[in-house]
Amino acid sequence: MGNNTNTFDAIVIGSGISGGWAAKELCEKGLKTLVLERGRNVVHNKDYPTTNMMPWEFEHRGQIPVDIADKNPVVSRCYAFREDAMHFFVKDTEHPYIQQKPFDWIRGYQVGGKSLLWARQTQRWSDFDFEGPARDGFAVDWPIRYKDIAPWYSYVEKFAGISGNKDGLDMLPDGEFLPPIELNDVEKYFQNVVAKNYNGRHVIYGRCAHLTEPQKTHYDQGRVQCQNRTLCQRGCPFGGYFSSNSSTIPWALKTGNMTLRPYSVVQEIIYDDKKNKAAGVRIIDAQTKVVTEYFANIIFVNAAALNTNLLLLNSKSNRFPNGFGNDNDVLGKYVAFHNYRAHINAKCNDFTNVTTEGRRPTTAYIPRFRNVYKQETDFLRGYAAGFGAYRGIQHDTSGFGTELKDALASKDLGSWYVGSHMMGETIPKESNYVSLDANKKDEWEMPLLNINVEYDDNDEKMVKDFQEQMTEMYTKAGFTDIHVDDSKHAPGLDIHEWVVCVWVKTLKHLY
Amino acid sequence: MNINRRSAIRYFIIVGAGAVLLPTCKPSPKKISAYNNISIDEDQQAMLAAIAETIIPDTNTPGAKGISAHLFALQMLNDCYEQKDRNRFLTGMQQFNKDVKDKYKKSFVECSPDEQKIIVAAMNSQKDAKDDAAYFYNILKGLTVQAYTSSKYYLTNVQEYKLVPGRFKSSVPV
Numbered sequence: 001m002g003n004n005t006n007t008f009d010a011i012v013i014g015s016g017i018s019g020g021w022a023a024k025e026l027c028e029k030g031l032k033t034l035v036l037e038r039g040r041n042v043v044h045n046k047d048y049p050t051t052n053m054m055p056w057e058f059e060h061r062g063q064i065p066v067d068i069a070d071k072n073p074v075v076s077r078c079y080a081f082r083e084d085a086m087h088f089f090v091k092d093t094e095h096p097y098i099q100q101k102p103f104d105w106i107r108g109y110q111v112g113g114k115s116l117l118w119a120r121q122t123q124r125w126s127d128f129d130f131e132g133p134a135r136d137g138f139a140v141d142w143p144i145r146y147k148d149i150a151p152w153y154s155y156v157e158k159f160a161g162i163s164g165n166k167d168g169l170d171m172l173p174d175g176e177f178l179p180p181i182e183l184n185d186v187e188k189y190f191q192n193v194v195a196k197n198y199n200g201r202h203v204i205y206g207r208c209a210h211l212t213e214p215q216k217t218h219y220d221q222g223r224v225q226c227q228n229r230t231l232c233q234r235g236c237p238f239g240g241y242f243s244s245n246s247s248t249i250p251w252a253l254k255t256g257n258m259t260l261r262p263y264s265v266v267q268e269i270i271y272d273d274k275k276n277k278a279a280g281v282r283i284i285d286a287q288t289k290v291v292t293e294y295f296a297n298i299i300f301v302n303a304a305a306l307n308t309n310l311l312l313l314n315s316k317s318n319r320f321p322n323g324f325g326n327d328n329d330v331l332g333k334y335v336a337f338h339n340y341r342a343h344i345n346a347k348c349n350d351f352t353n354v355t356t357e358g359r360r361p362t363t364a365y366i367p368r369f370r371n372v373y374k375q376e377t378d379f380l381r382g383y384a385a386g387f388g389a390y391r392g393i394q395h396d397t398s399g400f401g402t403e404l405k406d407a408l409a410s411k412d413l414g415s416w417y418v419g420s421h422m423m424g425e426t427i428p429k430e431s432n433y434v435s436l437d438a439n440k441k442d443e444w445e446m447p448l449l450n451i452n453v454e455y456d457d458n459d460e461k462m463v464k465d466f467q468e469q470m471t472e473m474y475t476k477a478g479f480t481d482i483h484v485d486d487s488k489h490a491p492g493l494d495i496h497e498w499v500v501c502v503w504v505k506t507l508k509h510l511y
Numbered sequence: 512m513n514i515n516r517r518s519a520i521r522y523f524i525i526v527g528a529g530a531v532l533l534p535t536c537k538p539s540p541k542k543i544s545a546y547n548n549i550s551i552d553e554d555q556q557a558m559l560a561a562i563a564e565t566i567i568p569d570t571n572t573p574g575a576k577g578i579s580a581h582l583f584a585l586q587m588l589n590d591c592y593e594q595k596d597r598n599r600f601l602t603g604m605q606q607f608n609k610d611v612k613d614k615y616k617k618s619f620v621e622c623s624p625d626e627q628k629i630i631v632a633a634m635n636s637q638k639d640a641k642d643d644a645a646y647f648y649n650i651l652k653g654l655t656v657q658a659y660t661s662s663k664y665y666l667t668n669v670q671e672y673k674l675v676p677g678r679f680k681s682s683v684p685v
Contacts, residue, residue: 055672056663065590182681228679357680358673393670397656400566400635401628405574408567408660409669413685 008034008259010298011281013266013311016113019302020244020252021156026298027257034294035252036264038286039109042088042116044222044245048235050084058083074104077493080117085233088116096448098437102490103451105306111262112245113304114495117233120209120241120361122162123384124153124173128372132425136371136380139334139428146173160242161218163226163362164207172204172367178212180205181228185354186389186416187364193477200372201473203387206365209242221247230359241361263287265444269299269324271317278324284444305335305497306434310449313436333433335453338494339383339424341487342463344470346479348389348416355391355413363388366420370465379461383424385470391416418479422466423494427458453491546589549597554618555604559584561620562648563655565631572669575655578662584654596650603647607634610644 009031012022019035026033041047055061062082069076072092081089090107097105108114127146134141150173157176164177183191183205191203210226211218218224223239223246232241239246252258263286270293272279280295301308309332315324323331363386370382394414396407426432432454436447467484474482491497540552551559563575563584575581588597611619611630619627634648659665666672 052674054663054674055661055666060587060591061657061661063587063591066593067590181679184681227675227677229675231674353685354682355685357683358676358678360679360681395660398635400631400652401568402570404656405567405570408656408665411670 006280006292006294008032008294008296010034010300011036011294011296012300012302013281014038014113014302014304014307015111015244015249015260016108016302016304017115017118017244019113019300020115020248022300022302023252023258024248026300027252027255030255031257031298033252033258034296035249035258035260036266036281036283036294037111037113037260037262038265039111039113039262041260041262042110042112042235042245044235044239044243044250045237048237049087051231051234051237053084053234075106077104077489078106078495080233082233084231085117088233088235096442098440098448098450099490100450100452101454103453104490104492105451106492106495107304107307111249111260112243115243116235116245118243118495120232121365121386122157122160122164122175122207122209123365123367124175124207125149126171126173128171128368132381136375138380158215159217159221160209160247161211161214161223162207163210163212165205167202167204169202169204169367171200171369171372172202175207177207178210178215181210181212181360181362183364184356184389185351186348186391186418187387189348189351190387190389190418190473190477191364194366194473197473197476198369201366201369203364203366206362206386208362210361211238211240221251223247226361228359228361230361232361265446266303266311267291267314267444267446269301269311269315270295271315271319271324273318276319286444289444306449306451309434310436310446313434314447330430332435333430334428335432335434336426336428336498337453337491338496339426339455339459339462339491340421340494341424341459341489342422342466342484343419343487344421344467344474344482344484345417345419346474346483347481348418348477348479350478351391351416352413368425370469377461377465379458379465380427381425381458381462383422383462383466385420385422385466387418387420389416389418418474420470422463424459424462424466426455426491429456451492453497455491543585546585548589548594549585549601551585551601554620555608556581556585558608558619559604559651561627562631562651563658565624565627566652566655567659573662573664575659578658578664580655580658580662581651583658584651587654587657588650599643600647600650603643603645603650606642606644607647 010026010033012019012033012035015035015037023033023035060083062084064076064083074092075081075089088108088110090109108117130142130145133139154176161178162175163180164175165180166174166177194201194203211223212226214223214225226240227238264283265286266281266283268282269278270280270282278299280293282291282293284291301311303311313323313332320326322329366385366387368382368384370377391413393411395410399407433452435450437450440448442448463486471482471484540554543551543556559581563580567575569577588600615622615626637645639645
């Protein structure tokens with residue numbers, strides 16, 4: 001076994017949202033905890049290089065130069081991969097993987113991971129979600145129900161700070177909410193139209209991890225009220241939204257129990273045959289390539305869905321020759337994700353006497369309304385949707401000279417526009433899987449990940465249903481110029497992949 | 512930003528010197544070295560500046576010239592456009608230059624302000640998407656408008672950008 005300096009009470013692999021939480025909880029309980037992060041350190045308020053830059057200070061006004069985009073086509077398809085935040089994204093060229101089928105794998109390798117970049121939406125699951133597999137018979141039943149997780153939702157929400165409205169909906173349970181940011185007039189109008197015309201369909205304020213009215217626990221973290229900058233992806237100097245960097249990591253650090261080790265690529269979880277449990281991890285330093293082993297009684301793998309599978313598959317021992325905990329050969333299989341392909345935009349010709357002022361970091365939300373109480377469509381499960389209405393100054397740029405210059409100085413408002421995008425649940429299937437490549441390795445001696453994930457007929461039907469249902473709802477609201485689209489982008493771009501087997505099958509061996 | 516400022520200073524020196532030197536002798540124009548993906552010489556750069564200035568003129572407030580819109584346009588063209596689009600822009604620029612010289616027997620820069628306005632007005636109403644000169648003009652106009660509307664001057668004095676807006680108001684009467 002290792003020497004004292006390499007032995008801890010607990011090891012946490014990854015420092016994104018869940019790794020940050022694991023670090024906080026373990027450290028608070030007095031456990032000496034080693035947090036391993038494969039990327040560089042990003043210290044809150046110190047390592048946000050673009051956070052206070054004005055628009056004109058960006059050489060390309062936010063646009064990604066074409067040589068970077070050409071070399072990194074996958075990450076360049078991500079909406080947030082822009083000049084102001086590109087340093088928080090993994091470039092395709094730096095960390096290759098193998099797309100057996102097209103898959104846009106969006107990653108953030110740094111302390112805080114993608115918690116710096118997330119869209120900060122925090123809706124609770126309901127029993128309709130937990131009971132989905134049991135009811136429609138597809139995939140294994142969840143081992144827990146809403147009542148098991150509800151207190152933990154509350155626990156997390158209070159610390160993170162969730163802005164929301166108590167809507168009393170059974171398909172979207174209420175939580176511990178800070179005040180909501182009000183919906184604008186057109187969103188409220190649509191809310192009423194939908195409520196009047198449909199049973200079980202609701203347009204609500206989307207619950208999100210923003211401090212609209214910070215409490216003591218947030219001030220204690222060094223965070224203050226969200227200033228509606230909507231520049232979250234740069235890292236927030238106010239700690240206005242929840243990230244590991246602004247919240248859990250500094251909290252864990254303050255206990256004196258956390259050792260944070262950036263540039264630590266975990267290659268393998270070491271299995272101890274005598275103790276019949278995981279004993280530690282082997283890491284390679286991303287910069288020096290020096291290999292080190294660390295040991296602990298508790299190991300948390302928080303490396304995000306696909307990399308967690310990569311790590312477990314690569315953790316081979318006599319006990320687990322096919323990867324850690326992989327007795328039944330399901331590790332890496334049943335990859336599920338979100339389907340964000342469909343959008344619907346339109347114009348609202350009313351409400352010309354009102355507008356909004358300032359910016360807002362969130363929008364309205366339409367909780368899932370399909371197959372909630374019973375199976376009612378020819379596809380399984382359903383979709384939620386984002387919804388927002390916007391009005392801005394509209395310039396006529398058709399002219400030139402002083403006429404154009406005057407037009408650009410105009411404060412005349414254009415029409416209201418509305419937009420919505422689907423967030424479809426995909427069903428976990430064995431045929432959607434990741435595996436280790438037999439030959440190719442990266443420069444840290446890790447096998448490259450083969451990704452074999454695609455949409456199926458269920459997803460196609462859901463896209464169509466979203467388009468039809470939303471068109472009907474828009475039409476009832478009198479919106480015009482309705483435009484539906486299907487971006488047909490590859491899976492992955494939703495940045496919401498998850499893998500069922502990980503938590504079910506392997507947890508018991510890690511404690 | 513440093514490169515832009517240097518280029519801007521160089522540009523103003525060149526125009527100043529050019530006004531004196533042009534009538535007597537005319538050396539072949541110097542290539543601009545700031546751009547690795549596009550071949551632009553000083554005369555062409557001066558022409559772009561003059562077109563941009565006609566699109567958004569300096570009045571009692573800064574326009575394209577005041578914010579060096581043409582340098583932003585060149586930077587964007589160099590960094591953010593595909594090679595085939597850069598090439599088409601340059602082809603269109605040469606076409607534009609030739610058309611002006613054929614018609615006016617002088618360069619766009621040498622044309623009077625009224626002549627420049629007539630030329631730009633014609634380009635501005637040009638609808639032929641296949642025409643390279645129109646492509647060139649439309650890209651330059653788009654980048655000039657972008658340079659202006661994202662400039663410090665514009666976002667401070669014309670349509671104020673607030674880095675920290677604070678409160679969001681969901682309903683404000685118009």
